[in-house]
Amino acid sequence: MAAKTIVVTGGAGFIGSNFVYYMLNKYPDYRIICVDCLTYAGNIHTLRKAKNNPNFRFAKINICDKPAIKALFEEEKPDIVVNFAAESHVDRSITGPEIFVETNVRGTQVLMEVCRELNIPRFHQVSTDEVYGDLPLDRPDLFFTEKTPLHASSPYSASKAGADMLVMAYCRTFNFPATISRCSNNYGPYHFPEKLIPLMIINALHDKPLPVYGDGKNVRDWLYVEDHCRAIDLIIHDGKIGQVYNVGGHNEMANIDIVKLICKELGKSEDLIEFVEDRKGHDRRYAIDPTFIHDELGWLPETKFEDGIKKTIKWYVDNEAWWQDILSGNYQKEED
Ligand code: NAD
Numbered sequence: 001m002a003a004k005t006i007v008v009t010g011g012a013g014f015i016g017s018n019f020v021y022y023m024l025n026k027y028p029d030y031r032i033i034c035v036d037c038l039t040y041a042g043n044i045h046t047l048r049k050a051k052n053n054p055n056f057r058f059a060k061i062n063i064c065d066k067p068a069i070k071a072l073f074e075e076e077k078p079d080i081v082v083n084f085a086a087e088s089h090v091d092r093s094i095t096g097p098e099i100f101v102e103t104n105v106r107g108t109q110v111l112m113e114v115c116r117e118l119n120i121p122r123f124h125q126v127s128t129d130e131v132y133g134d135l136p137l138d139r140p141d142l143f144f145t146e147k148t149p150l151h152a153s154s155p156y157s158a159s160k161a162g163a164d165m166l167v168m169a170y171c172r173t174f175n176f177p178a179t180i181s182r183c184s185n186n187y188g189p190y191h192f193p194e195k196l197i198p199l200m201i202i203n204a205l206h207d208k209p210l211p212v213y214g215d216g217k218n219v220r221d222w223l224y225v226e227d228h229c230r231a232i233d234l235i236i237h238d239g240k241i242g243q244v245y246n247v248g249g250h251n252e253m254a255n256i257d258i259v260k261l262i263c264k265e266l267g268k269s270e271d272l273i274e275f276v277e278d279r280k281g282h283d284r285r286y287a288i289d290p291t292f293i294h295d296e297l298g299w300l301p302e303t304k305f306e307d308g309i310k311k312t313i314k315w316y317v318d319n320e321a322w323w324q325d326i327l328s329g330n331y332q333k334e335e336d
């Protein structure tokens with residue numbers, strides 16, 4: 001396969017950084033350019049090992065900054081742009097929705113506009129199953145397919161749905177060469193400790209309360225982050241232009257069961273669990289039907305939840321320096 005140059009936006013965040021490492025490892029002759037403006041969710045230290053690789057470049061740029069994006073793309077002439085950059089935390093979208101519209105909607109539009117002006121051959125939008133809204137708990141037979149109508153519940157998911165609509169509109173109106181993936185909840189290394197799994201691991205390690213929203217029965221469909229990276233790799237190489245791909249692994253778990261499992265794995269008492277006020281508009285259940293990506297691209301998840309959660313807990317135990325830096329705020333200091 002001919003060597004390619006790939007721009008990865010949001011590559012200093014959770015999934016983006018995993019994708020940077022996945023691609024550098026799998027394609028040693030590809031050039032990987034990470035574009036990230038390092039918001040509170042971006043951590044340059046996460047990319048420390050990538051920075052030693054001569055095929056890797058980090059560019060501190062906001063995806064809404066069109067002149068800067070255009071100058072970079074003119075210089076690097078990417079074959080593919082993969083857009084992970086986003087505000088990603090639902091709770092923050094409830095307390096401060098504005099930045100979600102700016103980054104998730106306008107940022108995506110800026111990237112597509114520059115790609116169009118420079119005839120970049122391929123754009124991939126990393127989206128989420130949350131654009132479909134939620135499913136009831138008493139209908140385990142229902143799943144999200146690519147044909148499920150968009151029905152977002154939170155400002156976060158509405159902003160991601162807005163971006164998806166723009167991508168589809170660019171495909172239809174301008175023959176823009178894009179694909180979209182809508183993935184379920186990811187977990188694994190480098191997950192920012194405001195999200196359920198890393199927050200619970202770190203709080204449990206500190207014997208601090210484990211705040212479970214509402215009744216704890218909300219269900220998420222968990223996918224090990226490397227399986228998501230592999231799906232995107234397949235889509236950008238073999239996917240069909242204009243196509244949406246749902247990505248998920250039939251790993252449905254209630255929040256409370258995950259928290260109990262983390263307590264068990266770490267030898268902590270379930271007495272740490274505290275039921276707290278529910279999230280506003282809290283989606284009840286997400287569940288992806290991954291038949292299409294399996295049939296079209298042969299994708300299947302490889303990591304079972306029982307194994308992935310053990311690996312993830314071990315990673316947090318072994319990499320305390322990574323998350324202590326986040327808790328102390330040191331991670332926002334520039335790399336030495
Ligand atoms: P994250 O919050 O961990 O990382 C986001 C990254 O984007 C950070 O490095 C941040 O600095 C960067 N960023 C934010 N605004 C930017 C801007 N204006 N310009 C440049 N960089 C900017 O997010 P994540 O969990 O890794 O999610 C990545 C993508 O995957 C998002 O688009 C998200 O919607 C999607 N997604 C996430 C999940 C999940 O479970 N985490 C599931 C499905 C889809």
Ligand code: TDX
Nearest residue numbers: 088089090128130185194195196197211212213218255
């Ligand atoms: O302290 C908590 N207590 C709790 O009960 C937190 C942070 C969360 N929760 C619940 C809310 C959700 O039902 O756990 C579940 C998972 O919460 P998050 O980790 O915040 O993830 P979620 O809201 O499901 O969204 C995630 O998956 C889809 C990502 O953050 C999104 O970016 C992605 O699109």
